Amino acid sequence: MSGHSSYVPSNGFTRWIDSRLPIIRLVHDTAVSYPVPRNLNYFWTFGGILTFMLVAQIVTGVVLVMHYTPHAEMAFTSVEMIMRDVNYGWLIRYLHSNGASMFFLAVYIHIFRGMYYGSYKAPREILWILGVVIFLLMMAAAFMGYVLPWGQMSFWGATVITNLLGALPVVGETILSLLWGGYSVDNPTLNRFFSLHYLIPFMIAGVVILHIWALHHVGQNNPTGVEVKDVRKDTVPFTPYATVKDVFAMVCFCVVFAWFVFYTPNFLGHADNYVRANPAATPAHIVPEWYFLPFYAILRAIPSKLGGVLFMFGSIAILAFLPWIDTSRVRSMDYRPVAKVFFWAFVIDAILLGWLGAKPAEGGYIIMARICTFYYFAYFAILLVLGLFETPKKLPASIADSVLASSKGHGAPVLAGAAAAPQTKG
Ligand code: HEM
Numbered sequence: 001m002s003g004h005s006s007y008v009p010s011n012g013f014t015r016w017i018d019s020r021l022p023i024i025r026l027v028h029d030t031a032v033s034y035p036v037p038r039n040l041n042y043f044w045t046f047g048g049i050l051t052f053m054l055v056a057q058i059v060t061g062v063v064l065v066m067h068y069t070p071h072a073e074m075a076f077t078s079v080e081m082i083m084r085d086v087n088y089g090w091l092i093r094y095l096h097s098n099g100a101s102m103f104f105l106a107v108y109i110h111i112f113r114g115m116y117y118g119s120y121k122a123p124r125e126i127l128w129i130l131g132v133v134i135f136l137l138m139m140a141a142a143f144m145g146y147v148l149p150w151g152q153m154s155f156w157g158a159t160v161i162t163n164l165l166g167a168l169p170v171v172g173e174t175i176l177s178l179l180w181g182g183y184s185v186d187n188p189t190l191n192r193f194f195s196l197h198y199l200i201p202f203m204i205a206g207v208v209i210l211h212i213w214a215l216h217h218v219g220q221n222n223p224t225g226v227e228v229k230d231v232r233k234d235t236v237p238f239t240p241y242a243t244v245k246d247v248f249a250m251v252c253f254c255v256v257f258a259w260f261v262f263y264t265p266n267f268l269g270h271a272d273n274y275v276r277a278n279p280a281a282t283p284a285h286i287v288p289e290w291y292f293l294p295f296y297a298i299l300r301a302i303p304s305k306l307g308g309v310l311f312m313f314g315s316i317a318i319l320a321f322l323p324w325i326d327t328s329r330v331r332s333m334d335y336r337p338v339a340k341v342f343f344w345a346f347v348i349d350a351i352l353l354g355w356l357g358a359k360p361a362e363g364g365y366i367i368m369a370r371i372c373t374f375y376y377f378a379y380f381a382i383l384l385v386l387g388l389f390e391t392p393k394k395l396p397a398s399i400a401d402s403v404l405a406s407s408k409g410h411g412a413p414v415l416a417g418a419a420a421a422p423q424t425k426g
Pocket residue numbers: 043044045046047048050051054107110111114117119120124127128130131132134135204208211212215219220221222319
């Protein structure tokens with residue numbers, strides 16, 4: 001897809017710039033003339049939404065830091081001051097805390113979209129693995145960010161999770177003392193987490209650039225999973241088609257985001273985090289943020305501490321191998337009727353794990369968590385085997401053909417968009 005540039009400087013000034021630093025050409029080739037499959041649905045707007053959320057988190061974070069004090073004696077009070085005394089401090093903080101949740105909501109939709117449409121398959125393996133790296137970095141950033149207000153959940157969440165790393169053989173103790181900066185979670189830990197929480201989003205931004213570079217090199221997948229064959233028939237230019245759709249989706253997403261911020265800003269948080277950290281009083285239930293719950297459920301489902309840690313990290317690491325685990329030659333689940341059933345069972349399984357992560361690890365809950373953990377990993381084994389035996393549905397000959405078929409079904413004019421769309425080079 002990364003073919004020759006179609007940019008032509010329109011005047012002397014842009015010609016002068018183009019021959020010295022072809023930055024306008026870069027923007028034009030990636031965001032204007034870049035050809036996108038004409039059949040993309042709204043699930044393809046989440047990459048844009050994620051980019052927007054990353055910028056929003058960095059901007060609100062940088063403003064919060066202007067008022068926040070990373071010290072165990074002052075952190076909690078400085079956050080309360082942001083909420084009460086700083087002009088619009090409450091807004092910036094609620095945007096940032098709910099923004100983290102919205103960011104994870106979008107990334108989960110983005111990941112499940114990739115899994116449903118087989119976007120990880122060749123030649124998009126590196127694009128997918130970069131995504132898994134981003135996901136891990138997001139989790140690290142969110143975990144460390146939650147510690148900063150130095151409330152009860154901050155402190156005890158950090159204590160429980162960092163202690164787990166101590167179970168790792170050989171390196172465990174070293175990692176633990178490096179993270180803690182002492183013998184328990186304390187002021188040096190808060191300082192380290194603050195420093196890393198500020199750094200990681202910029203690392204994410206760097207990996208996102210690689211992610212989008214890889215994407216633009218191989219071109220986007222699409223709901224049929226059939227590659228672009230004829231750029232003139234199968235694609236439309238990014239601007240205005242994808243730009244307008246992305247902006248519309250972003251506005252709708254922001255309405256939901258704003259609803260949380262303005263109507264129920266603490267719904268996704270935990271009341272205990274409005275109580276200052278107290279190392280002498282353990283809360284009754286230590287619960288992480290909702291976006292960690294499925295992994296927390298896996299951790300607690302395994303009877304041994306080390307086993308739990310390995311399965312928890314394994315549940316993310318296994319995603320990186322998906323391009324090779326899934327043996328089917330068909331990408332999209334739309335054409336894999338049997339695999340599709342297992343896929344939706346996997347989605348329900350992940351949601352159930354999330355629910356179980358918030359329940360006490362006892363009785364029926366723990367049994368359910370074990371069954372769900374088993375299916376989580378079994379899904380990958382199923383994909384491995386199923387691809388060798390299943391009979392997929394007949395794929396359309398091309399993207400244009402599939403659009404043509406669905407337009408006919410709806411009585412719409414055949415390829416009306418194609419006639420209207422300016423044609424682009426690949
Ligand atoms: C900060 C987080 C992320 C950002 C800003 C981001 C950005 C994007 C953008 C702009 C696109 C193109 C538009 C689209 O397909 O929606 C994209 C595509 C893609 N992303 Fe991400 N992404 C992020 C995280 C992830 C993660 C965590 C994964 C997987 C683990 C992932 C896997 C993919 C794949 C496979 C595609 C290609 C989709 C296709 O062509 O069908 N991304 N991403």
